[in-house]
Amino acid sequence: MKSGEHRNLILQSVSSFEHFFRMNYHLACLVALRYLKDQQIAEDIVQETFMGLWQKRNELTIESNLKQYLLRAVRNRSLNYLERSRQFDQLTDAAKELAVDEEQSVYADEELAVRIARSIEMLPPQCKKIFLLAYQDDLTYNEIAERLNLSKNTIKTQMGIAYKILREKLKSYFLNLFILPFRQLMH
Structure with a gap:
């Protein structure tokens, strides 16, 4: 066989x-x-x-x-x-490293959000109102001007004041601040 x-x-x-x-x-x-x-x-x-x-x-x-x-x-x-x-x-191992990085990143993002919120609360009332319309409601300068019955130049001036104050209060996070959607506000 x-x-x-x-x-x-x-x-x-x-x-x-x-x-x-x-x-x-x-x-x-x-x-x-x-x-x-x-x-x-x-x-x-x-x-x-x-x-x-x-x-x-x-x-x-x-x-x-x-x-x-x-x-x-x-x-x-x-x-x-x-x-x-x-x-x-x-x-x-790679997933563990990413998880640690994400945890640190989430913590840093949360810390930044808290610092931004505190800094916004310290803005003068009219400046704060305009800034929040731009930042939270994502309105353009023209839309804010129409809504508040103010000139576009007043909105620009108030936003300039807001940026100056926030920049000063958030010096260590200033680069991260530009990641936020402020680019749209200039239209």
Whole structure:
């Protein structure tokens, strides 16, 4: 009987495959443990390999003997597992770094928002009103002038005063202040 025919018999009969499993399971686990260093993961890899063999038994073309094929498949699955776990560890490390950066960024943004709100509260009443219409309601100078029945020049002057006061109060955050949507206000 040729080895290919023998292989086909092992993979076609449930009892033959169970016998093949019992005879090679321990050796396959040792091969997996050589790479993985974790008994449970090694056993899982071996079981997956045996299941794959059984599920694809009609599609497989095995040139060498079945035992060699099994051990090579266990080794390859073990190496693939290690590669995936390394990639996962790298992704996890990157995600942890991003989470720390985001936490710091959120904290800095919240701190800036509190400082801006406090500084806005300290503006003179008319200046504060105009600034909030521009900042919160996102109105242009012309729209604010119409709403308050004031000239556009008065709005510009009051906004200039607001910017000067805020710039002074928020010196350390001044660069971040320009990230806010003030560019639209100049239209």
